[in-house]
Amino acid sequence: MTTILNYLVVLAVAALLAGPALYGTARERRIDRQLHEAAAGRSEAKEGEAPRAQKSSSRSTVPSTAT
Template structure:
């Protein structure tokens, strides 16, 4: 019975020590995915903007 409790204590201490680190790694990966997605969206928008056949000169018509 004491051996089982010792294992539980070791697992609890390991969880307390590793928990914040694992949470931080998961958070960093999520942020990296968001940054990659934003960069991909931005590059797609630039490609669509460059391939447009419309003129980018503003109209000078006045009313």
């Protein structure tokens, strides 16, 4: 019984040490995939598509001179 408990403790410690590293690796791969897709979309837009219309919320504002 003690041997099984020792194995379980070793597995628990290994999971605690490897868990955050595996999570970080998965997160980095997801971010890399998103960056790659964004870059691919940007290069396709440069090749022949018309530029996208600018949203009104991203236009610069002109201060009002009326008083």
